[in-house]
Amino acid sequence: MTEKKVLKIFKHAGSFAENKDVARNLRETFVFPELKNNGNITLDYEGVDTTTQSFTHALISEAIRKYGVDVLDRITFKHCNDDVKKIINIVVEYMQGNMDSPIS
Amino acid sequence: MEIYIPNSAFLGNINGFLEKIDLSNPESLKITANQKWVSIHPLVLCLIGALGKNIQNKNIHCDTLLAPSAHYLKRMKLFDFIGVTPNIKNITEHEAVGRFIPLTQVKNSNDLDLFLKDLVPLLHFSDNKKHVQSIQHIFSELIRNVIEHSSSSNGAIVCSQYFKKSNKISIGVVDTGIGLKKSLQASYKVEDDKEAIRLALTPGVTGTTSRPGGTAQNAGFGLFLIKSIAFIGGDFFNIISGNQMYKLLQRKNASLKLNGNPFDDRHSMAQVPFWSGVAVGVDISLDKTIQFSSLLDQIYGFYSKEVKGQKKARYKKPKFK
Numbered sequence: 111m112t113e114k115k116v117l118k119i120f121k122h123a124g125s126f127a128e129n130k131d132v133a134r135n136l137r138e139t140f141v142f143p144e145l146k147n148n149g150n151i152t153l154d155y156e157g158v159d160t161t162t163q164s165f166t167h168a169l170i171s172e173a174i175r176k177y178g179v180d181v182l183d184r185i186t187f188k189h190c191n192d193d194v195k196k197i198i199n200i201v202v203e204y205m206q207g208n209m210d211s212p213i214s
Numbered sequence: 215m216e217i218y219i220p221n222s223a224f225l226g227n228i229n230g231f232l233e234k235i236d237l238s239n240p241e242s243l244k245i246t247a248n249q250k251w252v253s254i255h256p257l258v259l260c261l262i263g264a265l266g267k268n269i270q271n272k273n274i275h276c277d278t279l280l281a282p283s284a285h286y287l288k289r290m291k292l293f294d295f296i297g298v299t300p301n302i303k304n305i306t307e308h309e310a311v312g313r314f315i316p317l318t319q320v321k322n323s324n325d326l327d328l329f330l331k332d333l334v335p336l337l338h339f340s341d342n343k344k345h346v347q348s349i350q351h352i353f354s355e356l357i358r359n360v361i362e363h364s365s366s367s368n369g370a371i372v373c374s375q376y377f378k379k380s381n382k383i384s385i386g387v388v389d390t391g392i393g394l395k396k397s398l399q400a401s402y403k404v405e406d407d408k409e410a411i412r413l414a415l416t417p418g419v420t421g422t423t424s425r426p427g428g429t430a431q432n433a434g435f436g437l438f439l440i441k442s443i444a445f446i447g448g449d450f451f452n453i454i455s456g457n458q459m460y461k462l463l464q465r466k467n468a469s470l471k472l473n474g475n476p477f478d479d480r481h482s483m484a485q486v487p488f489w490s491g492v493a494v495g496v497d498i499s500l501d502k503t504i505q506f507s508s509l510l511d512q513i514y515g516f517y518s519k520e521v522k523g524q525k526k527a528r529y530k531k532p533k534f535k
Contacts, residue, residue: 126330128354130362131323134431152535160347160506162354163435172430179530188535193347195534196510202532203517204418204435205427 114150114186115140120157127161133168145173145181156189166201174205215240217262219247219287224255224384225450225461225495231258232459232486242273245300249280252287256373256386257452257495259290263317264371264388264491266296276300290373291316314375320357321369329372330354347506348443348498349374349383355436356387356494362432363421364391364491382449383498389491394455397421407456408483415441415453415460415476439513440496442472445479446509449497459484472516 117140123132144151153169155161173181187198216236223231231254243266266274278301279287285302287293293300295317320329333353334346353372360370366389374385391397395410401424404410413419418426420434428434437453444451444462451462463480473479 126350126354128330128350128358129323129327130358130431137430160350162351163439164355164358164433167428167433167435168431171427171433175427175430182530182532186533186535190534193507193510195532196507196514198532200510200514200517201433202530203514204433206530207427207517 114152115144116152116154116188117141118154118156119161120155123158123161123165125157125159127155127158128165130164130168133165137169137172141169141173142176145177145184148184150184150186152186152188154188155191155194158189158194159191161194161197163197163201163204166197167204170198171201171205174202179206215242215265216244217246217265219245219252219254219258219262221248221251221281222253223258224253225257225452225497226464228255228258228452228495229459229484229486232454232484235261235487237487241269243269243275243296245274245276247277247279247281247284247287252279252281252283254286255495256290256375256384257388257493258386259287259292259317259373260371260386260388261489261493263292263295263373264368264390264493266298267319267368267371268390269296271297274298279303289316290314290375295319295371315373317371317373319369319371320360321367322361323358325369326354326357326361329357345383345498345500345506348509349385351506352385352440352443352496352498353387355440356385359436360387360389360391360492363397364389365397366391366491381500383500385496385498386494388493391491393489393491394421407458411453411455411458411460412476414455417474437494438474440494441476441479442513443498443509444496445472446470446512447497447499449499450495451497452493452495454486454489454493455491457485457488459486470512472512474516 218234320326357370371388376383394414395404395407398404398410398413398421400421415437417438418434420428420432422432423429441451448465453460461482
């Protein structure tokens, strides 16, 4: 079984994870390279009180678009409080709803 | 340019203030005010601050302010912000922490990081914890919009006020950039400012691409989220760009159904003096606003029913551990 690489979100984005520039950097330096190599990743939200849909979108949406929804089988979201879970769910739902036609 | 500060200009009755703005002669600014009372929304303060920011001090004239409440303008740092020293009677300074954020310029992502850290003291009153996330989200989304889309060297001009009597937080975020129409025209065919506002408030629309779902960096979701926070709380949400203002009116019925099309919400449109950038004002009534967590449930429900229901696609769930 492939070892999962862990990304500690708090370490990079703090307790209010909203900085999209940080998300872009994490996407480019961790999320994409690991997924490109068929790796499995864990996004660890320990210490994160809340995040924004914009941050989450910047972090994972392109991976869903690029590798398809099955990429979600290779991403684990860990230590998420209820609100963080809800925001991740919204972004995942949003991306899957927008992969072939716009919302009207 | 000339601005008259009336005795009252909040999101519900801001039209009178806007109608009297004279934007001719942009190299100078004259400010006059009601002599008996001055009470204005942070959005109005931001608009005045934005107009005065690019004008040389010597070309800004402010009449003597006689209204006892005019000290509010000084407390919100309006005159420091535009670099003038008006004659104000009866100044009473108030403690800054816990009540308001004075006019502040946020030019880049680093400024925003600092601003969001300083924001927390504003929210340090007894029963506000459940609302902190809503306020943080609103500022984060609005200011990042300015930084990413406005092309304005001035960045975002912001301020906020907590009103104890109504238990409400009012927020203003303004820029003097290219505006919604020009920003969206990069990816969409946009005929006029009204259409630009409709598109900007529609989830899934961003000026960075016409591709469904946005780009890796932009979802086209932020303004819809903010409007939804105001809608669910039954509060005002105003957005001005070009010669149009959209005003989300207070809800009259109990239905909390979110609409993808902002024109399906109870709203008004008004023609206003041309604003080159984007100006947004939001009220958050703390008595009425539901917890942020419940708002997220509403939005998730919106996508589940309105989007997934239409597409019947194979949906996957994120894995939580």
